[in-house]
Amino acid sequence: MKIIMLGAPGAGKGTQAKMIADKYGVPHISTGDIFRANIKNGTELGMEAKKYMDQGLLVPDELTVKILLDRVAQEDCKNGYVLDGFPRTIPQAEVLDQALEELGDKIDFAIDVDVPDENIVKRMSGRRACLACGATFHTEHVPPKQEGICDRCGKELVLRDDDKPETVLNRLKVYHDQTQPLIEFYGGKGVLRTVDGTKSMQEVFDSIVAVLGA
Ligand code: AP5
Ligand code: MG
Numbered sequence: 001m002k003i004i005m006l007g008a009p010g011a012g013k014g015t016q017a018k019m020i021a022d023k024y025g026v027p028h029i030s031t032g033d034i035f036r037a038n039i040k041n042g043t044e045l046g047m048e049a050k051k052y053m054d055q056g057l058l059v060p061d062e063l064t065v066k067i068l069l070d071r072v073a074q075e076d077c078k079n080g081y082v083l084d085g086f087p088r089t090i091p092q093a094e095v096l097d098q099a100l101e102e103l104g105d106k107i108d109f110a111i112d113v114d115v116p117d118e119n120i121v122k123r124m125s126g127r128r129a130c131l132a133c134g135a136t137f138h139t140e141h142v143p144p145k146q147e148g149i150c151d152r153c154g155k156e157l158v159l160r161d162d163d164k165p166e167t168v169l170n171r172l173k174v175y176h177d178q179t180q181p182l183i184e185f186y187g188g189k190g191v192l193r194t195v196d197g198t199k200s201m202q203e204v205f206d207s208i209v210a211v212l213g214a
Pocket of ligand 1 (some may be wrong): 007008009010011012013014015016030031032033035044052053056057058059060083085086087088093117123124126127128136137138139141142162171197198199200201202204
């Protein structure tokens with residue numbers, strides 16, 4: 001099963017992608033997480049990506065596409081995957097489509113987690129992320145057992161550099177300009193399914209399971 005998560009920054013793509021990965025036993029692949037891991041480890045790729053991410057801009061397609069295609073070619077992706085944060089532009093979607101077509105394969109579902117802009121800024125300021133294992137918490141909705149510490153791996157939780165309100169507004173603008181057109185793109189292929197992302201995490205997940213099948 002090959003799934004793409006669509007939705008604005010903070011819509012809950014990562015939250016739902018992790019739940020899908022656990023239930024269906026496919027890897028969760030987040031280009032944002034891959035970039036953040038590279039930044040944390042001080043790699044050349046990380047340094048380059050950080051320049052764009054800190055401003056709320058997209059990392060150029062040339063850098064992003066190669067990383068993603070390398071990742072999905074790995075052994076654990078043979079039976080499918082859930083992509084979170086990729087594709088984010090029409091050219092990225094076209095490259096992915098073409099790479100799959102060459103393997104006689106295709107995307108099964110593109111799930112749009114729909115949340116209006118008004119809800120987003122509030123969600124982001126409460127998010128706390130673990131840069132070590134990728135887990136995500138929320139000061140109100142999903143508080144960690146011990147403040148500032150990751151339940152999963154015990155490392156420190158941080159407010160992401162790009163979650164400051166002014167950067168979030170920029171990311172929203174970039175989303176509407178460059179990523180939202182993908183909704184029509186996948187709609188035209190008959191694989192788009194939209195779920196109401198303003199509901200509770202479990203309710204959102206239930207609607208996704210209704211799409212994917214139990
Ligand atoms: P990325 O890491 O993908 O960030 P994003 O798309 O902006 O999305 P977020 O991770 O911020 O939000 P999310 O939808 O995963 O929400 P979450 O589940 O955490 O990308 C970061 C940057 O990397 C980009 O800006 C770009 O620069 C670069 N990049 C990445 N991929 C790229 C690509 N393909 N091309 C070019 N550049 C790329 O939830 C948010 C919060 O809300 C959490 O605290 C969560 O606990 C809470 N929450 C979730 N669901 C609910 C709910 N139902 N009710 C209440 N609270 C909820
Ligand atoms: Mg995310």
